[in-house]
Structures are given as structure tokens and as C-alpha cells.
Amino acid sequence: MSVTIKDVAKRAGVSPSTVSRVLSNHPRISHATSEKVREIMEEMGYHPNMMAKSLVSKTTKSLGVILPKPAEELFLNTFFMELIRGIVTQANRSGYDVVLTSGASEKEEVDAVSRLVFGGRIDGAILLYSRQNDPVVDFLSDKEFPTVLIGRSEQHANVLSVDTNNIEAAADATRHLIQLGHRRIGFVSGPSELVVSLDRISGYRQALQEAGLPLRDDWIVEGEFLQESGYRAMSFFMNLPERPTALVVVDDIVSFGILRGLHELGYKVPDDISIVSFNNIALAELSTPPLSSIDIGIYHLGYTASQALIQAIRGDDHALLSQRHIVPHRLIVRESSMFSPPHTES
Missing domain, CATH: 3.40.50.2300 (Response regulator)
Known part of the structure; x- marks a missing residue:
């Protein structure tokens, strides 16, 4: 026979309604009572019937x-x-x-x-x-x-x-490369139907315009958020008559593909080309070299x-419900963007 709420209530010395309130995380139930009831539920192997509960409350949790x-x-x-x-x-x-x-x-x-x-x-x-x-x-x-x-x-x-704030985050990444002395800066984007891709391209363009640097469509490559997209982008850039000395890359995973492509072609980062990426995933600091990346939290x-x-x-009446909530970002500088441009920079 399955254990019921009444069985749990009897063992805990509380009413069945108190057990129900514990199950729904009611704020008026003390922590001590809640802990006691939950321990007894575990001891007795009690599992609430969530389907029946949802029919009563009209919520699924x-x-x-x-x-x-x-x-x-x-x-x-x-x-x-x-x-x-x-x-x-x-x-x-x-x-x-x-x-x-x-x-x-x-x-x-x-x-x-x-x-x-x-x-x-x-x-x-x-x-x-x-x-x-x-x-x-x-x-x-x-x-x-x-x-x-x-x-x-x-x-x-x-x-x-x-x-x-992806526009400002991309602008910060681009400004970092400009401050290092780069004047030929490319961008590796995600799919153009994604708003994040459009915002990051917008921030990149904004920073270039602020610095009076040229906006060149042939230095912008679109792909997916995959390593293979970065690998293909690198082949494209390295075959240009005039290639960038630095790249802003839409995502760390894409950057890993770029690093692989550069290594196979015999180029070094940051000696031959600098990279700043986005998301600061755990693997970013373990790559070779460690990636500079925008940490977006x-x-x-x-x-x-x-x-x-x-x-x-x-x-709930809370500020989050009445506005677009922005999580702060920060640039984490690592070895992939620590040097000035190579001597071939004009």
C-alpha cells in the first residue's frame, strides 16, 4: 500500500494540511517543521502525486x-x-x-x-x-x-x-584590439537571423567608426556557433590579399576552430594575429594560447x-518584471591578445 499524506502527518505529529504546505514551500511553515516533515517523507518513501496536485492548483510546477x-x-x-x-x-x-x-x-x-x-x-x-x-x-x-x-x-x-549589452560588449572587445595598435580588425559572426549576431557586429562597427578605421565587408565572415565555422573562416581570411591582423570572434567555440586552422597553416597567436572572443567558457583559459574573452555571466x-x-x-511585483534585465559583462585579457600587431602592419 502506498504511503499517504495522512500517514506522513501522523508520523510527524502535524496536520495533513501542514504536510501539504511543506510540499508547496509555503513561507509560513518554519524551517524546522519543513525539515522534519521532509525527513519523514524520505524515510517512509512518500512521493507526492504531482498530477493530482496540478489539477487542484492549476499549475504544473x-x-x-x-x-x-x-x-x-x-x-x-x-x-x-x-x-x-x-x-x-x-x-x-x-x-x-x-x-x-x-x-x-x-x-x-x-x-x-x-x-x-x-x-x-x-x-x-x-x-x-x-x-x-x-x-x-x-x-x-x-x-x-x-x-x-x-x-x-x-x-x-x-x-x-x-x-x-552585446553592442557595448563587442565595442569593448574591438577597442581593446585598437588600443594594442591594430588597424586591420576582422569579425567572425554567427547566423545573421540571430539578434546577438547583429548586435555584436553593430558594436564592432561602432568601435571602428569611433577610431576612424575602415569598415570592410570582406573582413566580416558569417557562420554557425561551431568550431567548423571558425576553421572555415580562418581559411578565408588567410587567402585574402590583405588580411586582418586581429579578429573579434562571436563565440569561444568558434575561436577554437580558428586556432586549429591557424596552427595547421603555421601561424601563431598572438604573434601573427590577435583574437578576442565571447562567453569566457571554462575551456577558454585552457586553450593554446589562452583566449581573451568577454565574460557575459x-x-x-x-x-x-x-x-x-x-x-x-x-x-510577484518585482523590478525584473517591468524591464529588460542586463547582466554586466567584462573583458578577460589573456595571451591571445597581449601583443601589438605584427611588423607587417601598415
Whole structure:
């Protein structure tokens, strides 16, 4: 016979309603009582019937996380794993589970999200990316479903967002290279439909304009957030008649591909070319050479997004609900950008 709330209450010497409040993390239950009841639940092997609980409360205690397309990119870039770690940590602390979903096309994404929403399987959604003219954001906004976007939406000002000031971050990365004396600075971008790519290119261009340096389209290469994109970009740059002496790269993983390509071609970093990247993942300081990178607080982005969504679901009156929340960034200078340009600089 399965253990019931009444069995737990009897063993703990409290009422069944007190056990229910412990399960829902009610603030009026003391820490001591909560700990005692939870220990007894564990001893007795009690597991709450979450489906029945959700029918009564009309909540699922679950958050939906929409992964980027294509989903395989998620497992090749530790940025997303760190983002999810921040989301899950805050969700679990608040008593929420996390449901992941994705789709191979925009239609599949909308279908997957609509099944979660109309099926009553989640209380809110977090998007790990921000695209221009995104039908998923259109759908969630139209349904007025609690949503947090990691990034920003150009079409929906009402959607809660947690973001880095990517324009200023890219400008800071570019200014660092300019201060070292570089005048030929290239940019390796992510997909142009992503707002983060557009913002970082904008910051790069802004810093060049401030310094009176030329804006050259042939020094901007677009790709995916994958090593292979960096590898291909490096081959392109090294075949130019006049190539950059420094690069701003949209993502650390892309930079690893650039480093591999340079090594195979016999070039050295930073002697022949300097690199500044983004995200400051754990592997950035372990690469050869260690990468200079903009730390955007990946874990904090995920944690704050989860926190903001739960506050929205609960209807809390909090500052996060009324503004686009910006997580501060900082430049971490390492060996990949510690020298002035090579002597061939004109």
C-alpha cells in the first residue's frame, strides 16, 4: 500500500494540511517543521502525486526551455549547457522542474511549444536564443503566456528578457584590439537571423567608426556557433590579399576552430594575429594560447531568466518584471591578445 499524506502527518505529529504546505514551500511553515516533515517523507518513501496536485492548483510546477535550432548545436557548445545549469539551479530551488523541447524547423518548434502550452504541461517558457521575426515568440506573445527571452526581441517589447549589452560588449572587445595598435580588425559572426549576431557586429562597427578605421565587408565572415565555422573562416581570411591582423570572434567555440586552422597553416597567436572572443567558457583559459574573452555571466543569465519567469508566473511585483534585465559583462585579457600587431602592419 502506498504511503499517504495522512500517514506522513501522523508520523510527524502535524496536520495533513501542514504536510501539504511543506510540499508547496509555503513561507509560513518554519524551517524546522519543513525539515522534519521532509525527513519523514524520505524515510517512509512518500512521493507526492504531482498530477493530482496540478489539477487542484492549476499549475504544473514546470518550466519549458526552448532549445536553439538545430538542437545538436546545444551539445557542441558548452555555452548552452552552462545556461541550462543556471536555469535548472534556480528552478529547483523554487520547486520547479524543467522540460526541454526543440524542433528541426520553425514549424516544428511552434508545434512543440503549442503542445506544451495547450496541453497544460508547463507554467512558463524560456527561449535560449533571440531571432528576428520568430514565430515561437509571436505565438507565446499572442497567447500572453509567461515567457522570458535570453536576448531581446525587436518585435515584442512586452516580452520579458534577460540579456547582455552585446553592442557595448563587442565595442569593448574591438577597442581593446585598437588600443594594442591594430588597424586591420576582422569579425567572425554567427547566423545573421540571430539578434546577438547583429548586435555584436553593430558594436564592432561602432568601435571602428569611433577610431576612424575602415569598415570592410570582406573582413566580416558569417557562420554557425561551431568550431567548423571558425576553421572555415580562418581559411578565408588567410587567402585574402590583405588580411586582418586581429579578429573579434562571436563565440569561444568558434575561436577554437580558428586556432586549429591557424596552427595547421603555421601561424601563431598572438604573434601573427590577435583574437578576442565571447562567453569566457571554462575551456577558454585552457586553450593554446589562452583566449581573451568577454565574460557575459552565462550562469547568471540562466539563473536570472529562471528567476524572472517564476516571478511572472507567481504574479510577484518585482523590478525584473517591468524591464529588460542586463547582466554586466567584462573583458578577460589573456595571451591571445597581449601583443601589438605584427611588423607587417601598415
